[in-house]
């Protein structure tokens with residue numbers, strides 16, 4: 001309720017409407033990731049962690065001497081109540097005023113003290129106290145009767161104080177309870193700060209500095225420190241003291257002044273005071289004298305509330321530096337800070353005007369900022385969601401005490417209040433303000449070494465000042481002989497202890513090493529985080545890559561399947577075409593009798609294929625068993641007779657051109673006659689087809705196309721037809737070749753039986769002229785001469801008008817037709833058919849990409865090539 005947070009019902013359940021969600025990984029990505037994790041080696045996290053980069057330098061005993069972490073500790077708040085009647089207390093023999101006889105020499109002296117005291121005593125104050133001490137930790141504040149009636153104010157109890165010092169408490173008691181533990185920690189190496197808060201005239205300065213007769217916490221602490229040092233002969237530590245004040249002169253702004261002997265104005269840069277002198281102290285008396293001199297320089301003034309009212313914030317630092325032997329010790333360095341703040345003032349009470357009023361504004365403002373910083377720290381610790389406000393930026397005091405006000409360093413508060421009824425409002429205001437401070441905790445306070453910025457800055461300033469003193473001694477002359485001697489005495493001590501100087505240098509080096517260590521540690525952590533991010537990115541990229549690879553593999557498989565299907569389809573189509581082309585080649589070869597070895601070999605192969613297919617077809621026709629037994633012998637006879645047919649055709653080609661024309665005419669006539677014949681006779685039908693193929697060689701390109709299409713569509717029929725044709729041709733010719741002896745074992749009856757049917761074919765084949773007049777194949781020379789005559793005859797267009805070329809029609813021809821055309825050109829180049837073939841060939845290039853002339857030349861080149869082959873023919 002205090003922080004204004006809404007109260008929630010215990011049975012209420014808070015449900016986030018839009019909870020944070022993480023993107024779910026796809027199953028494929030998960031699978032890929034699992035594969036990826038197995039493929040990618042894990043990052044050597046353990047190795048990195050096992051490196052010489054400690055998580056916390058404090059854990060390393062070798063380097064943690066200057067840094068410590070303390071347990072959770074609350075801010076200690078003490079309360080001290082100033083006596084009502086100082087004179088009465090003095091008269092009554094206050095145990096704190098041991099030197100009551102020297103009351104006239106109360107330190108610090110205020111020349112207008114007597115006058116102010118007289119003014120104060122003009123009005124007699126009531127002896128009634130508004131504050132009642134319940135116990136050592138709580139007090140009750142009762143409003144005066146007048147306030148109770150008008151404002152209906154009630155008594156308030158404030159508890160939780162570390163200790164409440166009564167009016168009768170002495171300085172020693174306060175020191176023993178409040179400051180002595182702090183000094184003990186300081187001697188152990190723990191830094192701490194004591195700050196006095198309270199209204200003007202409540203006894204802050206009295207408590208902190210005291211008087212020569214009643215020394216305050218600072219003198220007592222210094223005595224405590226050097227008393228301890230003198231008792232411990234084994235240790236030789238160095239202590240440096242610096243004192244300065246923050247003052248606002250006439251409200252023109254805050255300024256800092258060094259209160260040391262030759263101190264001047266200071267500046268603050270980045271929370272660091274520059275120019276502050278540290279004075280090495282080795283004795284308590286020496287330190288006390290320095291503090292006394294500083295207090296004489298502090299700004300004070302007479303107000304209605306206090307004859308010796310402090311107008312500035314005074315801060316004293318005692319820095320402890322261990323010697324070289326204690327470098328490894330944790331207590332090598334600590335700072336004890338004691339701050340005496342100027343008390344808040346009310347204009348009515350103080351009656352300030354002019355400059356004093358401006359000073360009061362500065363003082364009140366600084367006190368307010370100080371309180372806001374502690375309030376913000378308290379609220380931040382209670383509710384971490386509330387940010388820690390940066391109120392410290394509003395004053396130099398809070399800037400300097402930033403670490404303390406942010407809970408990074410240990411701090412102790414001493415609240416001083418006045419017990420009079422007229423001080424009720426100031427008292428209650430302070431207690432209400434400071435009560436929450438008791439709940440402030442210092443969690444994991446890190447004790448900085450003597451190498452922090454501020455300390456190093458002051459140290460460097462001190463060393464620089466020391467060097468200046470020795471290098472320019474005449475500068476000290478201007479300040480007076482006394483100060484020169486004091487400075488020399490003050491700085492000769494450190495120079496006379498080279499051990500201490502070496503310790504300082506070693507500590508500086510150690511601090512540098514620690515700093516580098518921390519930097520490297522942070523750097524490694526940052527690198528580690530970055531590497532983790534890159535690893536995650538790499539994983540995601542690998543997952544995507546894996547998925548893409550899988551898709552590519554599937555696409556390849558699909559492509560191969562399609563290619564296989566395409567290949568199978570293509571093979572089936574090509575096989576049909578090849579068979580048709582091969583059959584056509586056989587027909588052409590059989591008709592034009594290519595006698596070269598190559599062509600003969602091809603012919604034989606084709607012949608074999610045809611024979612085999614013929615056998616298969618015959619078997620599929622369902623012959624009678626007796627017929628089937630003699631089929632092989634018949635086929636062999638066909639093979640042997642095919643050669644005879646070939647020779648017969650060769651003989652027919654050797655005939656003159658008119659004769660060829662006659663043959664072609666006969667063939668055409670025969671085919672026309674066959675069209676009218678019944679096709680029931682398979683032999684007759686096959687013969688017709690055979691002659692159609694023969695005609696195919698000499699017909700026009702249109703007819704060639706038609707025939708080629710028929711060949712492709714009816715390849716099986718073509719086999720049958722060709723087989724029949726060969727069969728017929730073979731029977732039509734006289735058998736000259738002797739069949740194989742193994743085959744002769746076939747019955748002659750079957751051959752005689754077939755001879756009757758073949759005689760019909762023989763009659764048909766008899767239509768081929770000169771089939772009976774086959775020239776001897778050995779007469780190669782005569783054949784070449786005839787071929788030469790043919791070439792000459794064809795090359796001379798004047799001899800025959802048939803050689804004149806007609807304008808061809810460009811049509812696309814299949815390869816088989818082109819081959820047939822080339823062969824036909826070879827054999828009938830001087831014939832009118834040659835012009836037709838050439839015409840058909842030019843039709844192929846009707847698009848004009850290739851000139852007719854070029855095609856003609858190519859055709860002629862083919863012819864020349866074939867002539868050359870023919871010239872080498874062996875018959």
Ligand SMILES: Nc1ncnc2c1ncn2[C@@H]1O[C@H](COP(=O)(O)OP(=O)(O)OP(=O)(O)O)[C@@H](O)[C@H]1O
Nearest residue numbers: 082200201202203204205206306308309310342343
């Ligand atoms: N506990 C005390 N015992 C005896 N005298 C005290 C005590 N506290 C304060 N005094 C006296 O009261 C007077 C005012 O005290 P002091 O100057 O310390 O007040 P202050 O809080 O510092 O005021 P300011 O904030 O204006 O400086 C001094 O003369 C001081 O001696």
